[in-house]
Amino acid sequence: MGNLVINEAFLQRVEALQTVLKNNIAGMFGGNHKSRTFGSSCEFTDYRNYQPGDDITKIDWNAYARFETLYLKLYHDERQLHTKIYIDVSQSMAYGNCKKGTMALEIAATLAYLSVTELDRVSVYTIRNSEVTEVISSISGRERYFAEINKLNDVEFGGDCFIAEGLLPTQVGYGDGLSVIISDFLTDNDYESAIDFLADKKRDLLCVQVLTSEEINPKVRGKNVFYDSENEGRSYRKNINKDIIRAYREAVQYVQDRLRNYCNARGAQYVLFRDNAPIDELFFEHFTQLGVMK
Amino acid sequence: MSFYFPLGLLGLLGIPVLILIYIIKSKYTEQTITSTYLWELSEKFLKKRKPISKLTGILTLILQILAVAVVSFMIAHPVFTVEAAATDYYFILDGSASMNMQQNGVTRFERAQDEINRIIDKSYGGSSYTLVLVNDTAGIAFEGVTDKKQAKANVRALHAGWTEGECSSAMRLAQTYFDDNPSATIYLVSDKSYETENMTFIDVCKGENNYAFTECDYAVAGSQVTGSGSVISYQSDATITVELGYTAELGGEVIAAGQVQVKTEAGVPSEFSVSAEIPRFASLRFYIASSDAMQEDNVVIRYDAAKTQARKVLLVSDLPDSVYIHNAIARAGMAEVEVMPTQSYDPAKVSGYGLCVFNGYTPATLPQNTAIWLIDAVDGSGEGSGVTFRDYEEPRDTEGPNSYYEVEYVEGNTAQEKKFLKNITGSRVVVRKYAQYGIPRKFTTVMRYDGNALISAGINENNDREVVFAFRIGDSNFGLLEDFVILVRNLMDYSFPSVIDETVYTCGDTMVVNVVPGCESIVVTAPSGKSTTLDTFGNDMCEVQLNETGSYSILVKLTGNRDMSLCSFACVPETESRAEGGGKLALLGNKGSEKKDGYYDDLLAFFIVIAVLLLADWGVYCYEQYQLR
Numbered sequence A: 001m002g003n004l005v006i007n008e009a010f011l012q013r014v015e016a017l018q019t020v021l022k023n024n025i026a027g028m029f030g031g032n033h034k035s036r037t038f039g040s041s042c043e044f045t046d047y048r049n050y051q052p053g054d055d056i057t058k059i060d061w062n063a064y065a066r067f068e069t070l071y072l073k074l075y076h077d078e079r080q081l082h083t084k085i086y087i088d089v090s091q092s093m094a095y096g097n098c099k100k101g102t103m104a105l106e107i108a109a110t111l112a113y114l115s116v117t118e119l120d121r122v123s124v125y126t127i128r129n130s131e132v133t134e135v136i137s138s139i140s141g142r143e144r145y146f147a148e149i150n151k152l153n154d155v156e157f158g159g160d161c162f163i164a165e166g167l168l169p170t171q172v173g174y175g176d177g178l179s180v181i182i183s184d185f186l187t188d189n190d191y192e193s194a195i196d197f198l199a200d201k202k203r204d205l206l207c208v209q210v211l212t213s214e215e216i217n218p219k220v221r222g223k224n225v226f227y228d229s230e231n232e233g234r235s236y237r238k239n240i241n242k243d244i245i246r247a248y249r250e251a252v253q254y255v256q257d258r259l260r261n262y263c264n265a266r267g268a269q270y271v272l273f274r275d276n277a278p279i280d281e282l283f284f285e286h287f288t289q290l291g292v293m294k
Numbered sequence B: 001m002s003f004y005f006p007l008g009l010l011g012l013l014g015i016p017v018l019i020l021i022y023i024i025k026s027k028y029t030e031q032t033i034t035s036t037y038l039w040e041l042s043e044k045f046l047k048k049r050k051p052i053s054k055l056t057g058i059l060t061l062i063l064q065i066l067a068v069a070v071v072s073f074m075i076a077h078p079v080f081t082v083e084a085a086a087t088d089y090y091f092i093l094d095g096s097a098s099m100n101m102q103q104n105g106v107t108r109f110e111r112a113q114d115e116i117n118r119i120i121d122k123s124y125g126g127s128s129y130t131l132v133l134v135n136d137t138a139g140i141a142f143e144g145v146t147d148k149k150q151a152k153a154n155v156r157a158l159h160a161g162w163t164e165g166e167c168s169s170a171m172r173l174a175q176t177y178f179d180d181n182p183s184a185t186i187y188l189v190s191d192k193s194y195e196t197e198n199m200t201f202i203d204v205c206k207g208e209n210n211y212a213f214t215e216c217d218y219a220v221a222g223s224q225v226t227g228s229g230s231v232i233s234y235q236s237d238a239t240i241t242v243e244l245g246y247t248a249e250l251g252g253e254v255i256a257a258g259q260v261q262v263k264t265e266a267g268v269p270s271e272f273s274v275s276a277e278i279p280r281f282a283s284l285r286f287y288i289a290s291s292d293a294m295q296e297d298n299v300v301i302r303y304d305a306a307k308t309q310a311r312k313v314l315l316v317s318d319l320p321d322s323v324y325i326h327n328a329i330a331r332a333g334m335a336e337v338e339v340m341p342t343q344s345y346d347p348a349k350v351s352g353y354g355l356c357v358f359n360g361y362t363p364a365t366l367p368q369n370t371a372i373w374l375i376d377a378v379d380g381s382g383e384g385s386g387v388t389f390r391d392y393e394e395p396r397d398t399e400g401p402n403s404y405y406e407v408e409y410v411e412g413n414t415a416q417e418k419k420f421l422k423n424i425t426g427s428r429v430v431v432r433k434y435a436q437y438g439i440p441r442k443f444t445t446v447m448r449y450d451g452n453a454l455i456s457a458g459i460n461e462n463n464d465r466e467v468v469f470a471f472r473i474g475d476s477n478f479g480l481l482e483d484f485v486i487l488v489r490n491l492m493d494y495s496f497p498s499v500i501d502e503t504v505y506t507c508g509d510t511m512v513v514n515v516v517p518g519c520e521s522i523v524v525t526a527p528s529g530k531s532t533t534l535d536t537f538g539n540d541m542c543e544v545q546l547n548e549t550g551s552y553s554i555l556v557k558l559t560g561n562r563d564m565s566l567c568s569f570a571c572v573p574e575t576e577s578r579a580e581g582g583g584k585l586a587l588l589g590n591k592g593s594e595k596k597d598g599y600y601d602d603l604l605a606f607f608i609v610i611a612v613l614l615l616a617d618w619g620v621y622c623y624e625q626y627q628l629r
Helices: A008-016 A063-069 A100-118 A140-154 A162-169 A192-200 A242-265 A277-290 B006-025 B037-044 B049-076 B107-122 B148-156 B167-180 B322-332 B417-422 B480-497 B572-577 B605-629
Strands: A028-049 A069-081 A082-088 A119-126 A131-139 A178-183 A204-211 A222-228 A235-240 A267-272 B029-033 B078-086 B088-094 B128-134 B138-145 B185-190 B195-199 B200-203 B211-221 B224-233 B238-247 B254-262 B270-276 B282-289 B299-303 B312-317 B336-340 B355-359 B371-375 B389-391 B405-409 B429-431 B434-438 B444-449 B452-459 B465-469 B504-506 B510-514 B519-525 B531-533 B541-545 B550-558 B562-571 B580-586 B596-600
Touching: A008 A100, A008 A277, A008 B580, A063 A069, A069 B580, A082 A131, A082 A162, A100 A119, A100 A204, A100 A277, A119 A140, A131 A162, A162 A192, A178 A192, A178 B211, A178 B238, A192 A204, A192 A242, A204 A242, A235 A242, A235 B037, A235 B355, A235 B572, A242 A267, A242 B037, A242 B195, A267 A277, A267 B049, A277 B322, B006 B049, B029 B405, B088 B107, B088 B167, B088 B434, B107 B148, B128 B148, B138 B148, B138 B167, B167 B185, B185 B195, B195 B200, B211 B282, B211 B299, B211 B572, B224 B238, B224 B254, B238 B270, B254 B580, B299 B562, B322 B336, B322 B355, B322 B504, B371 B480, B371 B562, B417 B444, B417 B480, B434 B452, B452 B480, B465 B480, B510 B519, B580 B596
Parallel strands: A082 A119, A082 A178, A178 A204, A204 A267, A222 B029, B088 B128, B088 B185, B185 B200, B195 B580, B312 B336, B312 B355, B355 B371, B371 B465, B504 B562
Antiparallel strands: A028 A069, A119 A131, A222 A235, B078 B596, B128 B138, B211 B224, B224 B270, B238 B254, B238 B282, B254 B270, B282 B299, B389 B434, B405 B429, B405 B444, B444 B452, B452 B465, B510 B541, B519 B531, B519 B550, B550 B562
């Protein structure tokens, strides 16, 4: 693509946000996300009776002086999670003047920055046809981020997108962070299995559907033959009139509802985003309202 | 159905062209889009369309084809035949003065015109229209017009008059039309109340209130002028303001002199009197200031009567019967009479007389610029009289019924005859002997026997007024009769004429304008400003029909660049101010029901259709272009 622009001012604003995760049970030590387990952070959580074999350095001697019973001080455990971002780079995301691809890359870059600021690791993958390609591999820290993020400019769009076929064979981890799928989801191909798969892996899942305004509310009228950018063998030939436009809008609504409902049923989050909307809107309105961030 | 311009149907060739354009224009546009997934999915949500909705795709084409077809038909101008729909329309339109009454700025006559034009509009083509306008007489305004526009324009060009009008005067014409075509539709349009038979009455009266003068006169005592008369409110009780004004000179500015309030009951005249100090006036103007339906009958102008000129008469006679003539002229004619024997008569010395009477004496040369009476004074030697002597007619017997001739008066049909016979009682007049004269054609005969004029009057060859008696007074009983005195007075008025006899007339009257001695021309100007030059040559008087209400001015040009200006006033007839009348008017015969085939060629329906089509086409375009988005 080569047109991804990192807006550092916007990134600084995004730093104020924090990812809200539900399945924070795993991960590596040294992160910034509080775990349900007790660990070695500085944040006091509770007391429990001393058991032989416990680390005696964690005994609260003041409590012993008062109650003559050995109590062990417990602290929150903080984990470093692994954010995995999957970008649909099929032809439909970037055909013609379509800005869906660019917008998907910007969303991915921003989410990645947000993760590294939370001391998490980030990987960015592209999905073309049935192939998942790692573009940015498990980076952490701002320096690595700025060093690696330009790789997104090398992403080429083309082909079809089979999300499930691409994701299922890959290692996605278990309960160790957030997975994000950015796509237009305009396909008959199976993406539900991928959602199920990630949900089974106890990963927090966010599906961002990016559509253009023309796709949501087409202005085209009259006699037209439409060819599919991903498959020229597919075409649609109609005299576009009021009735067809009405049916089209119902189809758009159906696609959105189907994806939203499927995500909700599996504890995943769904967000629709128009390519011509400012990206601030996605992060500061949609994500916060949805509870994905705070 | 036929067409005025069948070539206009060539416009239908535009339809295939339109279809061709539609086919060429309606190619599918090909384009590649990001994904056809949503479009294909939309097929599942597409409701089954009604068969008629399939037409919506070509709705624009259908509308455009219809528009081209309708325009072609409009150019071809179709004519639709409608069986038994047309008829002949006859309108009898009251054009009398009362039709000028108005309410809210619309006169009754204009309402009548609207009604007639509405009927014409509703009628089918093929009908014919005839209108009889009733003013002082009934006259055909237009007849057998078949073009609606022309008929309506003719109706619109008509104007109500200011004279009395009686629609019964049009019945002879209406009956003729009805006899010719019993199926004709005849309308009577008037503001008076009529019961009609075999025709339809349209009443255009709205009960407008009107005030008017019923009498108006004045009296002068020194510089005190008292105007008096009566006013009337025809519809309702009212308090009427009467103003008196005057002008110092003819045509001058009206100066208000006084006013009076008069309470009136509906339909009952109420007297008024208003006095003012007016040192000198040329006209007095009586005016009803209260507004009503007709302003024209709210004013009466009285002009100062023309001064009577001094009457000086020369009677040349040696006959003893001249005593009758002398006395009659002096007393009845209010003249100063000088009697001169025939021997003393010298035409060169005769001057300063307004009238020269020759009794039984024929002067060799008639004096000029003076009126002449020739009483048995024509024997062929007199020049300039215009009268030729033929023979004396004497009775066969000296006694008994055949010893005299019984003279008869003329019928008095013309205005001049009426003037001569004014107040004549018709007493039996006999003559023993008379002369047969050949008199000029323009002379007016007053008395005659057996086709011979015994007394006649007219303009002689010197262009002077002349009265010719074909018998001697002493040869008849006429000098002993009262009618002789009356006739002499009338003849004196003729010989010493004033330009007009009266200053106040009623519209429709005939004003007699006398051609006074030395008159070169007379111009009468009507209230509307229309001027008429009267034919004074060889005439002793002219008649002017007063068809307008208001002031008429009379300008008399006399020899020696002397002008004389006079005015007269024509009032609205009282019957028209009252606007009453009517009655029963019936056309005799049985009404028919046969009608002609009519036609309908109005393009209005086509204009409406084309407007609807274009509007619909525009609506479809807008709907598809904007509303769906």
